[in-house]
Amino acid sequence: MGSMVEFFQHLMNGLTLGGIYALIALGYTMVYGILKFINFAHGDVLMVGSYIGLFVYNFIRGEVLGAWSILAFFLSMLVGMVFSALLGMTIEKVAYKPLRKATRLAPLLSAIGISFILSNLAAWFWGTKSRKLEYPFDNSPLYIGEVSITPHQILILAVVVVMMVSLKLFVDKTRIGKAMRATSLDQDTAKLMGIRVDRVISITFAIGSALAATAGILIALEIKVYPSMGTMTGLKAFVAAVVGGIGSISGAMVGGILLGLLETFGVALLGIPYGLRDTIAFVVLIIILLLKPEGILGKAEKEKV
Amino acid sequence: MLNFMLLILIYTGIYALMAMGQNVITGYVGLLSLTQAGFLAIGSYTTAILSVTYGWNFWLTIPVAGLLAAAFGVLIGLPTLRLKGDYLAIATLGFGEIVRNILNNWDSVTKGPMGIQKIPMVKVFGYQLSPYSKWGFLALVWVFVIVGYVLFDRLAKSRMGRALEAIREDEIAASSMGINTTKYKVWAFALGAFSAGVAGSLQAVFTLSVTPGSFTFMVSIMVLCMVVLGGMGNFKAVVLGAFLIQFISYFPQLVGLSNVIPPQFKQVLFGLILVVMMIWRPQGILGREIRGYKPSKEKGGKR
Amino acid sequence: MKKVLAAFMIVFLIGSTALFAAGAAESPSVVKLGFIGPMTGDYANYGKLISRGAALAIAEKNATGGIGGKVKIELVIEDSEGDQQKGIAAIEKLAGSDKIVGLVGPVFTGVSFVVGERVQNEGITMVTPSGTHKDITAIGNYVFRTVASDGLQGEVAGAYFYEVLGVRNLAMLYVKNDYSQGLAEGVKASFEKLGGKVTIMETAQSGDKDFKTQLTKIRAANPDAIYIPNYVAEMAQILEQASQLGIKAKFLSGDGFSNPEILELAGAFTEGIVFTGPAKSAESDATKNFIANYTKANGFAPDSFATNAYDGAALLILAMEKVYKETGKLDRAAIRDAFAATKDYVGASGTINFAPNGDLVAAQGVYRVENKAFKYIGTYVISNGKLAEVK
Numbered sequence: 001m002g003s004m005v006e007f008f009q010h011l012m013n014g015l016t017l018g019g020i021y022a023l024i025a026l027g028y029t030m031v032y033g034i035l036k037f038i039n040f041a042h043g044d045v046l047m048v049g050s051y052i053g054l055f056v057y058n059f060i061r062g063e064v065l066g067a068w069s070i071l072a073f074f075l076s077m078l079v080g081m082v083f084s085a086l087l088g089m090t091i092e093k094v095a096y097k098p099l100r101k102a103t104r105l106a107p108l109l110s111a112i113g114i115s116f117i118l119s120n121l122a123a124w125f126w127g128t129k130s131r132k133l134e135y136p137f138d139n140s141p142l143y144i145g146e147v148s149i150t151p152h153q154i155l156i157l158a159v160v161v162v163m164m165v166s167l168k169l170f171v172d173k174t175r176i177g178k179a180m181r182a183t184s185l186d187q188d189t190a191k192l193m194g195i196r197v198d199r200v201i202s203i204t205f206a207i208g209s210a211l212a213a214t215a216g217i218l219i220a221l222e223i224k225v226y227p228s229m230g231t232m233t234g235l236k237a238f239v240a241a242v243v244g245g246i247g248s249i250s251g252a253m254v255g256g257i258l259l260g261l262l263e264t265f266g267v268a269l270l271g272i273p274y275g276l277r278d279t280i281a282f283v284v285l286i287i288i289l290l291l292k293p294e295g296i297l298g299k300a301e302k303e304k305v
Numbered sequence: 306m307l308n309f310m311l312l313i314l315i316y317t318g319i320y321a322l323m324a325m326g327q328n329v330i331t332g333y334v335g336l337l338s339l340t341q342a343g344f345l346a347i348g349s350y351t352t353a354i355l356s357v358t359y360g361w362n363f364w365l366t367i368p369v370a371g372l373l374a375a376a377f378g379v380l381i382g383l384p385t386l387r388l389k390g391d392y393l394a395i396a397t398l399g400f401g402e403i404v405r406n407i408l409n410n411w412d413s414v415t416k417g418p419m420g421i422q423k424i425p426m427v428k429v430f431g432y433q434l435s436p437y438s439k440w441g442f443l444a445l446v447w448v449f450v451i452v453g454y455v456l457f458d459r460l461a462k463s464r465m466g467r468a469l470e471a472i473r474e475d476e477i478a479a480s481s482m483g484i485n486t487t488k489y490k491v492w493a494f495a496l497g498a499f500s501a502g503v504a505g506s507l508q509a510v511f512t513l514s515v516t517p518g519s520f521t522f523m524v525s526i527m528v529l530c531m532v533v534l535g536g537m538g539n540f541k542a543v544v545l546g547a548f549l550i551q552f553i554s555y556f557p558q559l560v561g562l563s564n565v566i567p568p569q570f571k572q573v574l575f576g577l578i579l580v581v582m583m584i585w586r587p588q589g590i591l592g593r594e595i596r597g598y599k600p601s602k603e604k605g606g607k608r
Numbered sequence: 609m610k611k612v613l614a615a616f617m618i619v620f621l622i623g624s625t626a627l628f629a630a631g632a633a634e635s636p637s638v639v640k641l642g643f644i645g646p647m648t649g650d651y652a653n654y655g656k657l658i659s660r661g662a663a664l665a666i667a668e669k670n671a672t673g674g675i676g677g678k679v680k681i682e683l684v685i686e687d688s689e690g691d692q693q694k695g696i697a698a699i700e701k702l703a704g705s706d707k708i709v710g711l712v713g714p715v716f717t718g719v720s721f722v723v724g725e726r727v728q729n730e731g732i733t734m735v736t737p738s739g740t741h742k743d744i745t746a747i748g749n750y751v752f753r754t755v756a757s758d759g760l761q762g763e764v765a766g767a768y769f770y771e772v773l774g775v776r777n778l779a780m781l782y783v784k785n786d787y788s789q790g791l792a793e794g795v796k797a798s799f800e801k802l803g804g805k806v807t808i809m810e811t812a813q814s815g816d817k818d819f820k821t822q823l824t825k826i827r828a829a830n831p832d833a834i835y836i837p838n839y840v841a842e843m844a845q846i847l848e849q850a851s852q853l854g855i856k857a858k859f860l861s862g863d864g865f866s867n868p869e870i871l872e873l874a875g876a877f878t879e880g881i882v883f884t885g886p887a888k889s890a891e892s893d894a895t896k897n898f899i900a901n902y903t904k905a906n907g908f909a910p911d912s913f914a915t916n917a918y919d920g921a922a923l924l925i926l927a928m929e930k931v932y933k934e935t936g937k938l939d940r941a942a943i944r945d946a947f948a949a950t951k952d953y954v955g956a957s958g959t960i961n962f963a964p965n966g967d968l969v970a971a972q973g974v975y976r977v978e979n980k981a982f983k984y985i986g987t988y989v990i991s992n993g994k995l996a997e998v999k
Contacts, residue, residue: 113579275410282399516718
C-alpha cells in the first residue's frame with residue numbers, strides 16, 4: 001500500500017467524520033441563529049432521540065428482512081424525531097422561556113442543568129451500557145482502488161446535503177421561515193408586526209430537536225447508543241457550527257467538514273499527538289473567534305449597546 | 306460517622322476555595338467560566354510533581370501551584386476573555402479538557418493515566434498531618450479558607466471589586482467610565498485560578514495521590530452549582546453553597562442509604578438545582594451582597 | 609431573615625442526618641463486606657457487572673445460613689465514579705460507619721492506590737478484582753488481588769503471541785487509561801525480549817469512538833497482528849472500523865475481551881480473535897456453576913473481572929468462616945492472615961494462590977472466539993523464562 005492510498009483514506013475518514021459533525025451542527029446553528037443562545041442540552045436531546053429510535057426499531061424490526069428493514073428504520077427515526085421535538089419544546093417551555101428576559105448567564109446555566117438531568121436520567125433508567133443499533137442495510141465497505149468507504153458513510157454525507165438544502169429552503173422560502181428570521185433579528189419588533197414569537201421559538205426548538213434525533217440515530221449505527229453519546233460529539237459539533245458561522249446553515253456544513261478534516265489530518269500527518277486530538281477543536285474555536293468572530297460564512301454583527 | 310462528617314468538611318473547604326475563585330469570575334464579573342477543574346488539576350499536579358519527583362517541601366509547592374494556575378488563567382484569559390459569554394463557556398470548557406488530556410498523555414512528567422502516588426504528607430512545625438487523623442487536616446484546610454475569605458472580601462470592597470461589578474452590570478458603560486475592562490477581567494481570571502490552584506495543592510496532600518480521572522467536567526459543574534446555590538457575588542454564600550453541595554453529594558453515604566438511593570440521583574439533583582435556582586431564585590439562597598459605598602466608611606474614589 | 613432561614617436549613621439537614629444514622633444502627637447478627645467501583649459515569653457498567661460477582665458469593669453463603677450458620681453477610685456497595693476523592697469517601701464510610709471486615713474492589717487502579725493506603729491504615733483486607741498495576745499490592749500486607757498483574761498477564765501474552773502464534777511484527781492500539789496502557793506495556797516488554805518487533809503503537813482517548821485514523825496508519829504499517837487490550841465498547845468500535853477499512857491482520861486482546869457483551873456489540877467481527885484471560889481448571893464445576901448461577905441471577909453473563917470478584921468475595925468469606933470457627937469473633941487482622949494463607953483454592957477463575965506481596969499467582973488462560981463463543985485453548989505459565997503449557 002502506497003502512501004497515496006493512506007492519504008486518500010485519511011481524506012475519506014476526515015470527510016465522513018466531518019459529516020457527522022455537520023449533521024449535529026445543523027441543529028445547533030438553527031437554535032442559535034434564532035435565539036442567540038447555546039442549547040447545551042442539544043447533545044442530550046440527541047441521545048434521548050437515539051434511545052427512542054433504538055427501542056422502536058428493535059420493537060418493530062422483528063423478522064422483517066431485506067428492503068423492509070430500511071423502511072422500519074426510517075419509521076423508527078420518525079418516531080424518535082417526533083419524540084425529540086416534543087422533548088425540545090417542553091424543555092424550552094419549562095427551562096428557557098421563563099428566563100428570556102433574565103441575564104445572559106441564566107439560560108446558559110439552566111441549559112447546563114437540563115443537560116445534566118437528561119444524561120443522568122438516561123443512565124439511571126437505561127444503564128450506561130452501549131447498545132447496538134443494527135444496520136438496516138449491508139454495510140460492507142466499497143473500494144475505490146484501495147481506499148474504502150462504507151454505505152453508511154455515504155448515507156451520512158447524503159443526508160447532510162439533503163438536510164442542509166431543505167433547511168435552507170424552509171428558512172428562506174416559507175412563511176414560518178420568514179417569521180423565524182424576523183424573530184432572530186429583533187423579537188420585540190417581530191411581535192409588533194404580528195408574529196407570534198413564542199410559537200416561532202417553540203417551532204424552532206421542535207425542528208432543532210428533531211434534527212438532533214435524526215443525527216443521533218444515524219451516527220448511532222456506528223458509535224452505538226449510550227447516555228453520553230451526545231456530549232463530546234455535540235460539543236465539537238457546536239465548535240463546527242461556530243467555525244462555519246453560527247446561524248448560517250451552509251456554514252454548519254463547511255465548519256463540520258473542516259473540523260473533521262483538521263482532526264484527522266492534524267493527528268495523521270501533522271504529528272499532533274492523539275492525546276491532543278480533542279484539543280484541535282477548541283484551539284480552532286479560539287482562533288476563529290479572535291480572527292473572524294462571525295465564522296467563515298457568518299454575517300458580521302455589531303454588538304448592541 | 307464523626308470521621309465522615311469531618312471528611313465532608315475537609316472536602317467542603319477544598320471546594321470552598323474553588324467556589325470563591327469561581328465567584329470572582331462568575332459572581333462578580335458575570336463571566337461563565339467552566340475551568341475550575343483544570344486549575345485544580347494544575348495545582349494538584351504541581352504539588353505532586355514537585356514533591357515526589359523533586360523532593361520539595363509542601364509549603365514551597367503551594368505558592369508555585371497557585372501561581373502556575375494563575376499564569377494559566379492569564380494565558381487562557383487573554384485570548385478568551387474577548388469572547389462573548391456563551392463562547393467563553395465553551396472555550397473554557399475546552400481548556401479544562403485540554404488540561405486533562407495533557408496530564409493523561411504526557412507520561413514522562415505526569416506518569417500518564419497511572420498518576421503519581423506516594424505524595425509525602427504535610428508537616429506543620431515538625432508535626433505530621435496525616436489524612437487519617439482528620440482534625441489536623443481539617444484545621445489546615447479551613448485556615449486556608451478563612452484567609453482566602455478575608456482576602457477576597459477585602460478585594461470585593463476595594464476599587465477592583467467595584468470595577469468588576471461595574472463590568473458585570475454594563476461592560477460598555479464601565480469601559481466608557483475609564484475602567485480597563487480587559488485588565489480587570491484577566492485579573493479576575495488569575496485570582497480565580499490561583500484559588501483553585503491552592504485548592505488543588507491541598508487536595509493532593511490529602512489524597513496523597515493524583516490521577517487525571519479526578520479532574521473531570523463534573524468538578525467544574527459542582528463548583529458552579531455551589532456558587533449558584535449559595536448566591537452569586539457573595540463570598541459567605543458560596544462557602545455555604547460549597548457545604549450544601551458536598552453535603553448533598555455524600556448524603557446517601559452519611560445516612561447509610563447508598564444501597565437504596567440510585568447513584569445518579571445526586572447528579573440529577575445538581576441539574577435540578579441549576580434549573581430551579583435560575584427560574585425561582587437566581588440570586589441564590591443568601592443573595593448578592595449589596596455594599597452601600599458610604600463615603601464615611603470608605604474613602605471612595607481615589608485610594 | 610434570610611440568614612436565619614439558611615441557618616435553620618443547615619440545622620435541619622444535620623439533625624435529620626443524625627436521626628437517620630441512629631435509625632440505621634447495625635444488629636450484631638450481621639457482618640458487612642464492602643465493594644467500591646464506578647456505579648455512575650461511562651464505566652458504570654463495569655461496576656455493576658463486577659459487584660454482582662461479589663454479591664453472588666455472598667448470597668450463596670447466606671443461603672446456607674451465613675458465617676458459622678448464623679451470622680449473615682451484607683454487601684455494601686459504594687460508588688467511586690472512578691474518582692480518587694470519591695474513593696476515599698467510600699472507604700471512609702465503609703470502614704467507619706459500616707465497620708466492614710473486608711473489601712472487594714476498587715475496580716480501577718487509580719482508586720485502588722488511595723483506597724489501598726486507607727485499608728492498610730485501618731487493617732481491612734482488600735482484594736481488587738481488576739486493579740492490575742504492579743505497584744498496587746506493594747502498598748502493604750492488607751492489599752491483595754484476584755486478577756493477574758499487568759506484568760504477569762503481559763508476560764504470558766507476549767510469549768504466546770511470539771512463540772505459539774508466530775507473530776513477529778505486532779501493532780498495538782490502546783486507550784490511554786491505566787488498564788489498557790499497563791497491558792500494552794507488559795506485552796511489549798515480553799514480546800520484544802523474545803525478539804519480536806512492535807512496529808507501531810497507537811493510542812486513543814477514553815470515550816473515543818472513531819479509531820479510523822489510527823487504523824489507517826496501522827494498515828499502512830502492515831503488521832502480522834494487532835493487539836487491542838481495551839474495554840469492550842472501544843474494542844467493538846475498533847473491530848468494526850478495521851473491517852470497514854479492509855484490515856485483514858489478526859486481532860489479539862487481553863482479559864477485557866472476556867465480557868460476552870463484545871459478542872453482541874461486534875458480532876461477526878470477533879471471529880478468530882485470540883485473547884488471554886483467567887485460566888480455568890480444566891472444565892471445573894466451580895467455573896460452570898458460577899457462570900450458570902450468575903447468569904440466572906442477573907440475566908447477563910459475567911466477564912473475567914466479575915469472576916475475579918466472585919472468587920475474591922468467596923475467599924474473604926472462607927477466611928471469615930475459619931476465623932469465626934476458631935475464635936467466635938470476626939477480627940480484621942485474623943481475617944487478613946487467614947486470607948493470606950489461601951492455598952490451592954479452586955475458584956471460578958482457576959486455582960488461586962497468593963504471593964507474599966499479595967499478588968495472584970496463577971496460570972493464564974488463552975481463548976479464541978469461534979462461532980460467537982469463547983473457546984478455551986489452553987493454560988500457560990512462564991517458568992524459567994520460557995512459555996510452558998500446563999496440562
